[in-house]
Amino acid sequence: EVQLVESGGGLVKPGESLTVSCAASGFRFDRYSMNWVRQAPGRGLEWISTISSTSAYKYYADSLKGRITISRDNYKDSLFLHLNSLTAEDTAVYFCTKTGSDRQVSNYFDYWGQGTLITVSS
């Protein structure tokens, strides 16, 4: 059974940094690209980043480029997202997602974690 479990969210102050993690299991992690999607309270879904299976390719949403870094550890079946210079507008649930095909970097998202909430407030 595929499982994605995010962790690392919490309450942070404006201007601070945070890294959230995603522990994957139930599939060959090193064969699939992975993604982060966020959802602000009461708002829609926003794709923020994708990383290819070998970390050779990384893609970022323009709205966050320069403030975020995606990475992965294929030995530990883990995905990470580092966020810098956080503002109140970054308050959201951050979802880890698995790409639906091992033949393409970009594809639909066939599995989602439960999400981890980041709240940015002084």
Added chain:
Amino acid sequence: DIQMTQSPSTLSASVGDRVTITCRASQTLSSSLAWYQQKPGKAPKVLIYDASNLKSGAPSRFSGRRSGTEFTLTISSLQPDDFATYYCQDYDDHFHTFGQGTILEIK
């Protein structure tokens, strides 16, 4: 960047109704479009991928279609479990775009 315009934003319907949700792309896409269902406090679940392929395990009352730059999700006969929020997602390039969402509520 590709823009996805999803409509309607809210849809009121009754059990047994046939309903359709639309996403229109700002430019011609391949069929790289998915539909997701999200319930409050839960992660989204994929229903349709590649515009018209039903995800294994999704009920057969859900169907997807593409006509040029317009993509539609149809629910043939609404069931109580279907009242939720629906999103389209373009994955034609490496910069995914979600539609704004459609809240499907009970009339």
